[in-house]
Amino acid sequence: MIDRYDIYMAGVGGQGIGLLAEVLVRAADRAGLAVKGCDTHGLAQRGGVVTSHLRIGKAAHSPLVSPGAADLVIGLERHEALRAAQGHLKEGGVLVWYDTVLQPLDVRLGAARAVSAAAVEEECGRRGARAILVLREDLADPRMQNVAILAALAEHKLPPGLGREHIKAALGDLMEGPALERNLALFE
Amino acid sequence: MKNLGRILLSEEPFSEIVIGDSAVARALVESGVRAITSYPGSPTPEIADALGAVPKAERPFYFEFSTNEKVALEVAFGAAINGHHAAVFFKSVGLNVAADSFVQLGLMDIPGGMLVILGDDPGANSSQNEQDNRHYAELACLPLLEPATAQEAYEMTMEASRIARERRTAVIVRLTTHVCHAKERVSFGAWKPEPPDRTPRFDPDASNYIPIAASVFPMKRRALARLQELRASFETSPLNRVTEGGDPRRGVIAAGTARLSLLDALEELPPERRPAVLELGTVYPLPHGLVRRFLDGREEVKILEELDPLLEREIKAEAYDWRATTRIVGKLDPEELVGEYLPAKVRGILADTWPDLGLAPKAAGAPGAGPERVPARPAQLCPGCGHRSAFFAIKKALAAEDITVADIGCHTLGHLPPYKMGRVLLSMGHSTATASGLSLWNDSRRVLCFLGDSTFFHAGMPAIVNAVYNAHNVTLVVMENGTTAMTGHQDHPGTGRNWNGEIPKIGVREALAGLGVANVREVDAYRQAELEAAVRAALAEPGFKVVIAKHPCMLKLTREARRKPGYLARSVAVSAAKCTRAHTCVSAFACPSFQLHADGSVTVSRELCIGDGSCRQVCPAEAIEAPAAAGKE
Numbered sequence: 001m002i003d004r005y006d007i008y009m010a011g012v013g014g015q016g017i018g019l020l021a022e023v024l025v026r027a028a029d030r031a032g033l034a035v036k037g038c039d040t041h042g043l044a045q046r047g048g049v050v051t052s053h054l055r056i057g058k059a060a061h062s063p064l065v066s067p068g069a070a071d072l073v074i075g076l077e078r079h080e081a082l083r084a085a086q087g088h089l090k091e092g093g094v095l096v097w098y099d100t101v102l103q104p105l106d107v108r109l110g111a112a113r114a115v116s117a118a119a120v121e122e123e124c125g126r127r128g129a130r131a132i133l134v135l136r137e138d139l140a141d142p143r144m145q146n147v148a149i150l151a152a153l154a155e156h157k158l159p160p161g162l163g164r165e166h167i168k169a170a171l172g173d174l175m176e177g178p179a180l181e182r183n184l185a186l187f188e
Numbered sequence: 189m190k191n192l193g194r195i196l197l198s199e200e201p202f203s204e205i206v207i208g209d210s211a212v213a214r215a216l217v218e219s220g221v222r223a224i225t226s227y228p229g230s231p232t233p234e235i236a237d238a239l240g241a242v243p244k245a246e247r248p249f250y251f252e253f254s255t256n257e258k259v260a261l262e263v264a265f266g267a268a269i270n271g272h273h274a275a276v277f278f279k280s281v282g283l284n285v286a287a288d289s290f291v292q293l294g295l296m297d298i299p300g301g302m303l304v305i306l307g308d309d310p311g312a313n314s315s316q317n318e319q320d321n322r323h324y325a326e327l328a329c330l331p332l333l334e335p336a337t338a339q340e341a342y343e344m345t346m347e348a349s350r351i352a353r354e355r356r357t358a359v360i361v362r363l364t365t366h367v368c369h370a371k372e373r374v375s376f377g378a379w380k381p382e383p384p385d386r387t388p389r390f391d392p393d394a395s396n397y398i399p400i401a402a403s404v405f406p407m408k409r410r411a412l413a414r415l416q417e418l419r420a421s422f423e424t425s426p427l428n429r430v431t432e433g434g435d436p437r438r439g440v441i442a443a444g445t446a447r448l449s450l451l452d453a454l455e456e457l458p459p460e461r462r463p464a465v466l467e468l469g470t471v472y473p474l475p476h477g478l479v480r481r482f483l484d485g486r487e488e489v490k491i492l493e494e495l496d497p498l499l500e501r502e503i504k505a506e507a508y509d510w511r512a513t514t515r516i517v518g519k520l521d522p523e524e525l526v527g528e529y530l531p532a533k534v535r536g537i538l539a540d541t542w543p544d545l546g547l548a549p550k551a552a553g554a555p556g557a558g559p560e561r562v563p564a565r566p567a568q569l570c571p572g573c574g575h576r577s578a579f580f581a582i583k584k585a586l587a588a589e590d591i592t593v594a595d596i597g598c599h600t601l602g603h604l605p606p607y608k609m610g611r612v613l614l615s616m617g618h619s620t621a622t623a624s625g626l627s628l629w630n631d632s633r634r635v636l637c638f639l640g641d642s643t644f645f646h647a648g649m650p651a652i653v654n655a656v657y658n659a660h661n662v663t664l665v666v667m668e669n670g671t672t673a674m675t676g677h678q679d680h681p682g683t684g685r686n687w688n689g690e691i692p693k694i695g696v697r698e699a700l701a702g703l704g705v706a707n708v709r710e711v712d713a714y715r716q717a718e719l720e721a722a723v724r725a726a727l728a729e730p731g732f733k734v735v736i737a738k739h740p741c742m743l744k745l746t747r748e749a750r751r752k753p754g755y756l757a758r759s760v761a762v763s764a765a766k767c768t769r770a771h772t773c774v775s776a777f778a779c780p781s782f783q784l785h786a787d788g789s790v791t792v793s794r795e796l797c798i799g800d801g802s803c804r805q806v807c808p809a810e811a812i813e814a815p816a817a818a819g820k821e
């Protein structure tokens with residue numbers, strides 16, 4: 001039994017982080033793990049940063065992951081992957097990130113430089129952390145990037161103790177019909 | 189979850205993974221609450237979402253979104269004095285709006301029992317302040333329970349309901365943001381549906397309901413006596429818990445989510461160094477005997493409470509009377525009054541209080557972040573939002589020195605670059621009145637203010653009547669998007685729907701006419717040239733003028749369109765051949781869909797663009813091409 005395993009997720013409002021988090025909570029629960037979580041939405045739909053916290057294990061009390069303590073960080077966008085890794089990834093942790101770019105305001109205003117993919121890799125290197133990059137050119141709908149992330153997690157057996165079947169069952173808890181079929185097809 | 193509504197009506201005990209707000213919704217069903225009211229505000233609208241998932245024909249409760257928190261509280265009160273168990277919920281600052289009636293509740297005999305469920309927001313995650321509403325419990329002579337987890341949110345709402353009915357009073361359940369939104373597997377009890385009792389039981393002869401002059405005193409004495417009885421009953425309440433530690437000299441008293449952060453920190457300590465912990469659920473009135481027994485024999489007790497030092501003051505005052513010798517350690521630093529008691533903050537506070545605990549001040553292992561600075565990502569108006577078109581157009585009608593006043597809603601975001609419009613904010617509905625004051629003794633800087641349509645009905649109208657009545661020289665722009673957008677698109681009186689179905693709509697324009705506003709213009713916010721002209725004209729006229737900048741909320745509209753079969757995603761594109769790199773689209777209009785590249789070229793993100801085309805009019809080179817089915821970027 002895992003004593004404690006912390007996951008911190010970050011993306012941009014509208015990218016579907018809520019669904020990703022909900023699937024992981026339910027999958028962990030189906031795998032028999034003690035789990036709790038919390039989405040921090042704030043003013044989410046307005047394109048700000050959205051984060052979600054998930055904590056596995058009996059020794060986790062608060063639903064919130066502390067800075068520098070996440071075993072696994074999931075980033076749905078390049079800038080947010082780097083921001084989340086800088087803030088929350090622990091030494092020797094894992095970053096799973098989707099390499100799409102949604103420019104923050106200052107980049108669009110020409111007042112700041114966009115982040116490069118190499119900067120994300122470097123940040124992981126500095127932390128002795130593993131970086132797993134996800135990019136699916138074939139996605140029909142960019143809003144399915146979160147499911148591509150789930151597929152990558154299953155492939156790398158993350159988080160530990162969670163199986164492919166648990167994720168599939170969790171998807172089934174949350175959706176039905178064609179939406180479920182589409183997501184399962186991508187997940188496989 | 190696909191069948192939340194069904195689950196909430198389960199008659200058998202069950203457990204399910206839910207957020208705190210959904211757990212509260214089940215507690216309302218299970219405890220037989222008949223009348224529930226609210227005004228939307230984070231972190232509580234998800235309670236209404238859960239209630240709304242219950243199939244309409246099977247709802248054992250009446251629910252309404254009222255026009256504001258005060259009205260909501262009064263509707264719930266009215267139902268409760270007629271014998272119906274009732275509940276009202278809203279966000280932290282909503283209690284300020286409701287306060288005039290709320291503070292009377294303690295004086296009343298409420299046969300149905302009533303719950304006031306508050307969504308406080310320490311950390312100001314989505315609010316204009318982080319006020320600590322525990323203060324209001326003492327002000328109104330009402331008990332207050334405070335859960336820390338989703339499971340407790342359910343249990344304490346059930347307990348609050350029991351107390352409210354038994355003592356014929358109102359009970360406050362104080363939730364906070366990360367209790368409302370925390371998810372875990374919650375165990376629920378059985379529910380025995382009862383047929384509704386339709387007997388109106390209001391009896392003003394059995395109990396006085398008119399507090400005035402001397403009649404207030406017996407009512408107040410009854411409220412104080414009730415509090416003393418509750419204080420005594422809380423001495424043995426299972427909502428409070430003592431856990432002995434390995435170190436008998438030390439203890440911590442904690443409440444709310446600070447308790448969880450404390451338990452996280454204690455996990456890092458060897459058992460012999462752990463202090464004892466008193467976790468409080470019945471925060472007001474405080475059970476003094478329990479606290480006294482906890483202090484007795486301990487050398488030092490730390491009080492760990494988020495925001496204001498209420499427990500600290502009360503416990504220190506009581507300890508003085510007991511001549512306690514325990515050293516009571518409260519807040520040591522003004523920073524302990526600011527922000528949420530997140531695990532890292534609480535660990536730091538404990539480490540400062542007791543350096544010899546050996547708590548690492550920071551999580552182990554993490555190296556400092558690398559050199560790369562990630563540009564901030566403030567919240568933005570959505571792609572295609574009508575408010576953006578309105579700001580872009582109105583800015584052109586204003587002189588640099590003119591004063592713009594914000595109000596609360598999505599359009600508050602207009603204060604950010606590049607628009608920088610609406611530069612002062614107090615509360616919902618303040619704008620017209622603050623603008624009126626700004627116009628006094630001021631002949632040189634014109635004053636323009638903004639107001640959303642939900643806020644118009646919430647608290648906007650009195651200041652509008654005032655501006656007409658006292659002839660203030662102000663231009664008000666009503667940003668009418670047909671919804672309460674910022675809190676999740678709830679209906680309001682201007683939308684033609686209430687929570688229970690279709691109703692005739694109360695138009696903003698008609699309402700303004702009824703309020704006596706003679707000078708009103710209405711323009712679609714996407715028609716930027718017309719809107720600019722309308723605002724220019726209004727600014728040039730004397731007195732109080734209103735311009736309605738109208739366009740439906742595009743996030744809501746697009747979400748609804750996406751759900752329909754045959755929906756075709758569309759987006760615009762920037763013609764590289766025509767683009768002169770004026771960058772108006774990206775740096776002045778600033779729809780987030782536009783992406784600026786290092787070589788100065790601009791593209792449109794097909795992930796973000798909704799293809800409404802409202803940006804096309806802003807490009808001086810006409811380089812933005814008509815929306816087409818979204819292809820590759």
Ligand SMILES: Cc1ncc(C[n+]2csc(CCOP(=O)(O)OP(=O)(O)O)c2C)c(N)n1
Pocket residue numbers: 227228229230257279281282285315316596597598599616639640641642643644667669671672673674675
């Ligand atoms: C007293 C109070 N109640 C509730 C809220 C939460 N709140 C923030 S914005 C908003 C609604 C604004 O709706 P509207 O005025 O229509 O503007 P929109 O967001 O649609 O642009 C609400 C209810 C608040 N901040 N203060």
Ligand code: SF4
Pocket residue numbers: 045046568569570572573574575598669673674741742743744
């Ligand atoms: S939710 Fe609606 S009103 Fe709010 S920013 Fe988005 S489109 Fe505009």
Ligand code: SF4
Pocket residue numbers: 571572759760779780781782792796797798799800801802803804815
């Ligand atoms: S068409 Fe696309 S780029 Fe233009 S305003 Fe609408 S969302 Fe923004």
